[in-house]
Amino acid sequence: MATVTSRVALSSARSAPIRRSRLERAAPALFILPAVLVVLFISIFPLLMSLFLSLSRVRFAGGAVRFEFVGLNNYRKLLLGSEQKVLFGVLDMPSPLGWVLLALVAFGLAWWIVKGARRGFPIGRIFASAILAGLAWLVVSTLFSEKGRPGTLVVTMLYVFVGIALQYLIGLGLALLCAQQLPGRTFFRVVFLLPMMITPVGVGYLFRMLADTNKGPLMPLWVALGLQDFSWANNAWGARIAVMIGDLWQWTPFMFIVLLAALEGQDVEPIEAAIVDGANSWQIFRHITLPAILPVSATLILIRMIEAFKIIDLPNILTNGGPGTATETLTLYAYRIWRALDIGGSAAIAYILLFLVTFFAMVYVRALRARLVNA
């Protein structure tokens, strides 16, 4: 009996630490579970719900909200139906310049595929190239053609790629200036940051006032330039440029501050060595500084690209997406349709936007991955 008791006691003594250890092992997962559930609830559930909405017709009638599954009808309306011209614009035969640009894009994509083929069958690159070629055709036949007109898709890409390129170049230029030991550099660092602190709606109203040639604070300037009868809002490109200037003004500081940090954080020894070896400023920048800030630049551009695809505030406040649909972005388009309670159509646009952003982000990351690894 005593033996049995002692065995039981021994067994209890052995199993207790085992049970404790199991509990301890499970504890991190158990403690993190609520947070995971919350994240799933606030991110995955809306994603799935909006997918369901994009395949449904939502009706607010009879004192209730009714969902009717309509399959791909909302996408059909956007891609092939009455909303096709809003989304894609009006396509026309490209001009000679358009054909040249298209040929360059085709050549670049072919080269990319061939390069990828050296490591095996490049199915991913072929798929990506097909989409890129389609988008290039859309851009060329709407922007570089006589009767073409860009839709919200092309307008959005215009804001993203042209806008970000300009923001990066200006931001880098300002960062390079402020990285020098110049008098007043602290003051300018603060001043350059101010636009980023203003809400986009405020920026919209600010630029709306500035661009008003009849009543705005810059009216005397417009009158002096003989532009009192000109309205940027009547001209498609005038309005698009106004939106891009506003976006540029607001987001260049973001590029500036991050690039400034990257410039000031780079190792000075290679630069000193290059100076000793007789390298000039351009050579130092091209071969030392630029590779050093490449990882930061790549991340910065990726963040801004994802953000810029969702631009809505500025075109909404400045022009309501007009004249016509000249400044209407995908997000503004989705918002406009949502306001008329076409929830399904709005969700379908959101999913098209999600596909686009994901696609461009993946292509961008894959294209830069090798260089980033080497850097």
Place this chain on the structure above:
Amino acid sequence: MNLKKATSLLAFAALLLAACQPAQTPTAAPQQPAQPAQPAAPQEQPTQAPAPQEQPTQAPAEGKRFAGITINAITFSGPQIAEPMQRRGKEFSELTGATVNVVTVPFADLYQKILNDFATGTNSYDVIVFAPQWLVDYVDYLEDLTDRVNADKDLQWDDIAPFFRDFSSTYNGRIYTIPLDGDFQMVYYRTDIAQQLGLKPPQTWEDYIAFAKAVSEAKLTTEDGKPVYGSCIAKKKAAQSYWMVASFAGAFLQSQGTSQGIFFDLDTFKPLFGDNEGFRRALELYKETTQYGPPDEINLDVGDTRGLWTAGQCALTLDWGDIGTLAIEEGSKVKDKTGAVILPGSRQVLDRKTGKLVDCTPELCPYMIDGVNHAPYAAFGGWSGAINKASKPEVKDAAFAYLSYMNQPAQSNVDVTIGKTGFNPYRISQFENLDNWINAGMSEQAAKDYLGAIKASLNSPNMVLDLRIPQNNYYQGIVLDGAIAKYLAGEQDLDATVKEIEQGWEEKTEELGREAQLAAYKATLGVQR
């Protein structure tokens, strides 16, 4: 050990529960009064008839009977409409103890904001002040006011013009809204410029173009050297401009009386805003006016064109009744220089069988005047107030008393003469009694012109009714507005515009059911005025 384990498990369970607990929805639901309600039976409506209309109404007779009650109201961020709601809300609060909280949102957001609130059961708003053409989409959520209206003698319901009583306020024979405003679109012209250039007020849309062109060519300027434009029409996208298009189209599309309608064919429900000569002609004329307008006219909302009008920078404008009262406000440069006429018409109208424009004949245009078919457009229908069915009974009582207070002659007779309110006349007495208008600063002639134009529109047997079928906001605010914006911006030609509207409307009709939409359309046109 066991105690520790149990404690740990309990703590973990508590954490898990806390994490999984649904968050408290931050609802803007109206705070209900802690104090017991004093339900106001319909026959006890807290209003007293203003014996002489000029005397301020002692609205709720029993003093602070609504103390502690909060009424949440929503309308658009004017300042029009919101201004009198807030001002009268304060007065109402002093008289009754109720608190009136007016929430405003941009016009383009108003429709969905209200419907979302109702449909999701959030019920943040007790009173909505909105466009009565949306009533068809809201009616399931609104309080039937018929009994309350019938019991409230102070409303002087019979004094409200029949159109606003029977069309704007009524749905399927029941009253759901209290009118606060009377809306018709009219054309305003500068009497001094007409005299100076020897021009007559426009009778047809072609006359309108000729008038605008003559002013534009004369290169007139204001006293401070600013240009005077031939025509100013609010054409901004995603604003209130799509009503202007219908004002042009009405003259060409409707000639047989109100029940004919301008939006759809009554047999097939095919859009009349489509491929026919009448609609095409209307669009061409509408676009042509842009040549004689301000350079940024396609980006101007009604507030902008009204500002230009009172600054003396426009010779013609197409607008609701607001221009008449804004013209007499302090600072206006067009006081006693503002003439008003019924919407211009056309000598040719659409033959619906052939889709061609044909000359007016007594058979084709039985209501023509001097050979011109006028089709005055009751655009919008006038801002009206309704009550949320889901609000608490005591709040509904207070809400009705509030709407009644604003509507009663003592208040409304004053408000319709003030430009910034956005309220236009809708009571018979307001059309007949010139004293109110003269006291407000209008000359007798201007008052006669202004009220005459509204009366002519209101009494026209060929009045055009606004679209009041389910999801009319999509038909007009999205499809029509979007296509017109592209047409005005030169992004697409007339053919593409007409096709886009037709295709967009047809798609929505197919989605909602052609027969159901046709039935709803016929029901609204069959209204007995």
